[in-house]
Amino acid sequence: MIRTTPFHERLAALNETGLWEHWSNHLAATRYQMSEKFEYFAIRNSAGLFDSSPLYKYRIHGLDAERFLAGVLARDIRTCQPGHAQYTIWCDDRGFVVEDGVILRHGPSEFVLTAAEPNLAYFGELIGRMDVTIEEVSDDWAVLAVQGPRSRDLLSALAPAVGGLPYFGLTSTRIAKVPVHVSRTGFTGDLGFEVWAPAADALTVFDAIWGVSRGQGVIPIGMIALYMARIEAGLLLLDVDFHSSRFAWTDADRSTPIELGLGWMFRDLANDDREFIGGDAIRREIAGKTSRWKLSGLVVDWQDYDRIYDRAGLIPPKDHTPIQDEYYIYDDDLNQLGYATSQMYSPILQRHIALARVPLDRTAPGSRVKLELAVNHRYEYFDANVARTPLYNPERRTA
Amino acid sequence: MPKTKTTSATADRTYDAIVIGGGHNGLTNGAYLAKAGLRTLVLERRHLVGGAAITEELRPGFWFTTFSYALSLLRPDIVQDLDLVKHGFMPILMPTTFCPKEDGDYLLLGQDHGENLREIGRQSKHDADAYDAFNHDVLKVIQAIKPLLDEVPPDLFSDDPEELIALAALGQRFRKLDKKVLHDAVRLLTGSAADFLDDYFESDVLKGYLASSAIIGTKVGPYSQGSGLVLLYHILGEHDGEMGAWSFHKGGNGGFTQVLSRAAQALGAEIRLESPVERVITRNGRATGVALADGSEFYAPVVVSALDPRRTFLELVEPRELPTDLVETIQRFRFQGTSSKVNFALDGIPRYPALGDRIDQYRGFTNIGPSMEYLERAFDDAKYGWYSKRPYLDTAIQSLVDPDMAPPGKAVMSCFVQYTPYHLRESDWDAEKENLGDTVQATLESFFPGFGDLVLQREVRTPLDIERTVGLSEGNIFAGEFLAPQMFFFRPAPGWAQYRTPIDGYYQCGSGTHPGGCVMGAPGKLAAGQILKDRARAQA
Numbered sequence A: 001m002i003r004t005t006p007f008h009e010r011l012a013a014l015n016e017t018g019l020w021e022h023w024s025n026h027l028a029a030t031r032y033q034m035s036e037k038f039e040y041f042a043i044r045n046s047a048g049l050f051d052s053s054p055l056y057k058y059r060i061h062g063l064d065a066e067r068f069l070a071g072v073l074a075r076d077i078r079t080c081q082p083g084h085a086q087y088t089i090w091c092d093d094r095g096f097v098v099e100d101g102v103i104l105r106h107g108p109s110e111f112v113l114t115a116a117e118p119n120l121a122y123f124g125e126l127i128g129r130m131d132v133t134i135e136e137v138s139d140d141w142a143v144l145a146v147q148g149p150r151s152r153d154l155l156s157a158l159a160p161a162v163g164g165l166p167y168f169g170l171t172s173t174r175i176a177k178v179p180v181h182v183s184r185t186g187f188t189g190d191l192g193f194e195v196w197a198p199a200a201d202a203l204t205v206f207d208a209i210w211g212v213s214r215g216q217g218v219i220p221i222g223m224i225a226l227y228m229a230r231i232e233a234g235l236l237l238l239d240v241d242f243h244s245s246r247f248a249w250t251d252a253d254r255s256t257p258i259e260l261g262l263g264w265m266f267r268d269l270a271n272d273d274r275e276f277i278g279g280d281a282i283r284r285e286i287a288g289k290t291s292r293w294k295l296s297g298l299v300v301d302w303q304d305y306d307r308i309y310d311r312a313g314l315i316p317p318k319d320h321t322p323i324q325d326e327y328y329i330y331d332d333d334l335n336q337l338g339y340a341t342s343q344m345y346s347p348i349l350q351r352h353i354a355l356a357r358v359p360l361d362r363t364a365p366g367s368r369v370k371l372e373l374a375v376n377h378r379y380e381y382f383d384a385n386v387a388r389t390p391l392y393n394p395e396r397r398t399a
Numbered sequence B: 001m002p003k004t005k006t007t008s009a010t011a012d013r014t015y016d017a018i019v020i021g022g023g024h025n026g027l028t029n030g031a032y033l034a035k036a037g038l039r040t041l042v043l044e045r046r047h048l049v050g051g052a053a054i055t056e057e058l059r060p061g062f063w064f065t066t067f068s069y070a071l072s073l074l075r076p077d078i079v080q081d082l083d084l085v086k087h088g089f090m091p092i093l094m095p096t097t098f099c100p101k102e103d104g105d106y107l108l109l110g111q112d113h114g115e116n117l118r119e120i121g122r123q124s125k126h127d128a129d130a131y132d133a134f135n136h137d138v139l140k141v142i143q144a145i146k147p148l149l150d151e152v153p154p155d156l157f158s159d160d161p162e163e164l165i166a167l168a169a170l171g172q173r174f175r176k177l178d179k180k181v182l183h184d185a186v187r188l189l190t191g192s193a194a195d196f197l198d199d200y201f202e203s204d205v206l207k208g209y210l211a212s213s214a215i216i217g218t219k220v221g222p223y224s225q226g227s228g229l230v231l232l233y234h235i236l237g238e239h240d241g242e243m244g245a246w247s248f249h250k251g252g253n254g255g256f257t258q259v260l261s262r263a264a265q266a267l268g269a270e271i272r273l274e275s276p277v278e279r280v281i282t283r284n285g286r287a288t289g290v291a292l293a294d295g296s297e298f299y300a301p302v303v304v305s306a307l308d309p310r311r312t313f314l315e316l317v318e319p320r321e322l323p324t325d326l327v328e329t330i331q332r333f334r335f336q337g338t339s340s341k342v343n344f345a346l347d348g349i350p351r352y353p354a355l356g357d358r359i360d361q362y363r364g365f366t367n368i369g370p371s372m373e374y375l376e377r378a379f380d381d382a383k384y385g386w387y388s389k390r391p392y393l394d395t396a397i398q399s400l401v402d403p404d405m406a407p408p409g410k411a412v413m414s415c416f417v418q419y420t421p422y423h424l425r426e427s428d429w430d431a432e433k434e435n436l437g438d439t440v441q442a443t444l445e446s447f448f449p450g451f452g453d454l455v456l457q458r459e460v461r462t463p464l465d466i467e468r469t470v471g472l473s474e475g476n477i478f479a480g481e482f483l484a485p486q487m488f489f490f491r492p493a494p495g496w497a498q499y500r501t502p503i504d505g506y507y508q509c510g511s512g513t514h515p516g517g518c519v520m521g522a523p524g525k526l527a528a529g530q531i532l533k534d535r536a537r538a539q540a
């Protein structure tokens, strides 16, 4: 049976399209408005409300919780103080990424980790003799992401503590008398927060947030608008930009954090005395420069784009709908170099953009590749320039 | 901005190029020249740049698009060439178009194609697929005509081989067109919007809505020959690749010109505000600089007027410096502004009775022009020197989709008004200004009962105000009417459609040059291309 999230009653009433998708066995709105692009603009100009409740959530606690996580997560959890959150990954012992998620550190030995897929068995088997308990608390919490330039003002009107939260900060406070956690996290690359409410009180919290949002251009946003924002922000999506090494059939379907552009997580590796899963392999990869490719941004050359469509007698389409599928990239002699995993027309950048796996000798911003797209029922090769992610990165995101 | 110091050395006041007027075309022109490495100065008369495209906080927290209010024709290459995104360029989608009817019903178009066809079918079943056919036919015409917006018109009167080749290429392009597309193009370019629309549709409200684009800014009614050209012009633009679609810019069209101004400065252009140019200095038939109203002078071998043709040819220089036939053509150039703005600060969002408490219908244009007959009757008043008793209104509540434009729960509403002829019979706009405001408000009240109770503030801008504030002669919003004899080869005058003037080093780049008015930047961009080409030639 398909399930609904704790916010469903309110959100269903706001869904004008009747379109839902299935996300971890929950109904999740594809879009609420006839145009997801309008929802996208709410993220960039006001705020969008996204229901992230279907994410898996694990409470990890016990005296050895920090030591445990320092060993199983690839990013050093010891750098995440209580009252903070961290974007993190876990790897296999060959240094390939298993999955990613956000971890909240509520106390010295009290953590909550989110994940796109179930991971209880995976982590459970790694506990050994440590004093660590892992429980799945997915259904205990309703999570509402409030994302966009107005998000801080809206939430601090309800819970003043939110006003001072730094990027990836975490606080426990109340909204409409309900005890909630608020983390300054999200999947849009904009200023934004996620409100964690006890599932039973979800509607009370939603109503309070909805109440202060009236007259401010705030609307709920669905999956497509979220994907648009995340591609611009260069945020990775499981089973699109990478696959879990646990379930991959070949190494071609596996990626290392360095290849995914997450090398920044290991900037301090020289001083990091942890033994963590995949650590040796990652050290070897960095030292031996053995990465096979790097996930990079691409910006399609607009003149070339228009020229190719004009030549075909077509009006150049500028479709913001994210294409989360493989499209190949080539050099000038049409030798395949790699492939794009996500692409779209970005309304804010006014360009066609993509996230793509490019060979290491082309990762410098401005390097050129050709992106293969079908035009008028045949393949054409569009000039594209490699660019640093995030492709869109407003100051307010971290300010 | 510091005022000119009269003591400063001449060198400080010498540039490679001086642009007169900081409207969007002057800014675009200055930005392209600066990008090419020219030391460029843009001189703006007012305390802010933008000309007709400005946004002003006329009441704390309420941002008014005083004049121009939406984007579509802006050339996409300008966005890219000038790196506007880096400086904050952000068009905002309009998800709806709302057309109230006089009988209380309405036509509400949105983002879902299937829903739109049903909604049109509610007015006329016949018109549903006719709407698709119309769009398809018109898109083909747009595809054929649109490249002209990005090209300097060939000079019909020149024997220069380059011009002859350009002319031949133009002819070739049209000859290659599908017969039907060419015929449709000619029908639109020469005929009336009503004739064209009647061939497709039955529904009055649909035709009223589409015909509204055929009269904007122009002294024609939908039944007038020539309204087809205005219609075509207004749908040649795009929003994110959607042909004919309009968008807001974040912070209004003034938000856009601020972006442009930042980009121009980042490229090295210097902008001086409160610097009205009195005249262009010429020596031996060459422009050498400009003199400001305060007597200070700036020098450059290239001087570009971004003002309208009347000011460019008859005010900034002495007509006796110009050929008589050019002076005559410019004297006959039709301005006859007919548009006004009435902008409101509102205490809330108006309600339309048939839609109860819904307000989502106002997220794009709300078109008060329920039939072609309504529009034509509004035009009738103007023919005889008066403003419309029931005017055509193109309204927009931008704050609904751009909440930074008004305090939470409040709104700003922009109303573009027609017809309001510049020359009133037996009265003047100083006397009629507030009466016009009342007429507009009464019209709105008739569609949105209770509208008046929401009004916190009302700002009326008549053609006379447009002329006085922006400098557009007779308040013509396009710096000259969109009439066939004033377009393309002939804009602003036969033989002078390539941004040059008879005075060496003196150029024109305002909306009175090809392709014409609207926030499109093409005149500024194309003129810069000519200037740079001439410079390269002179240096070769």
Ligand SMILES: Cc1cc2nc3c(=O)[nH]c(=O)nc-3n(C[C@H](O)[C@H](O)[C@H](O)COP(=O)(O)OP(=O)(O)OC[C@H]3O[C@@H](n4cnc5c(N)ncnc54)[C@H](O)[C@@H]3O)c2cc1C
Pocket (backbone or CB within 6 Å): B020, B021, B022, B023, B024, B025, B026, B043, B044, B045, B046, B049, B050, B051, B052, B053, B066, B067, B068, B069, B070, B071, B072, B073, B275, B276, B277, B278, B306, B307, B339, B340, B341, B416, B466, B469, B470, B471, B472, B476, B477, B478, B479, B509, B510, B511, B512, B516, B517, B518, B519, B520
């Ligand atoms: C009421 C109204 C509504 C409109 N709505 C739209 C719309 O929604 N969308 C659209 O695309 N177009 C619209 N238009 C048309 C469009 O705004 C204009 O065609 C365009 O902005 C003109 O730009 P420009 O740079 O050519 O000239 P202008 O904007 O007229 O700029 C000329 C500049 O020169 C300055 N100036 C004048 N004299 C001097 C001098 N002697 N010395 C120095 N500076 C001087 C002026 O102050 C002004 O800043 C509208 C116009 C009006 C008036």
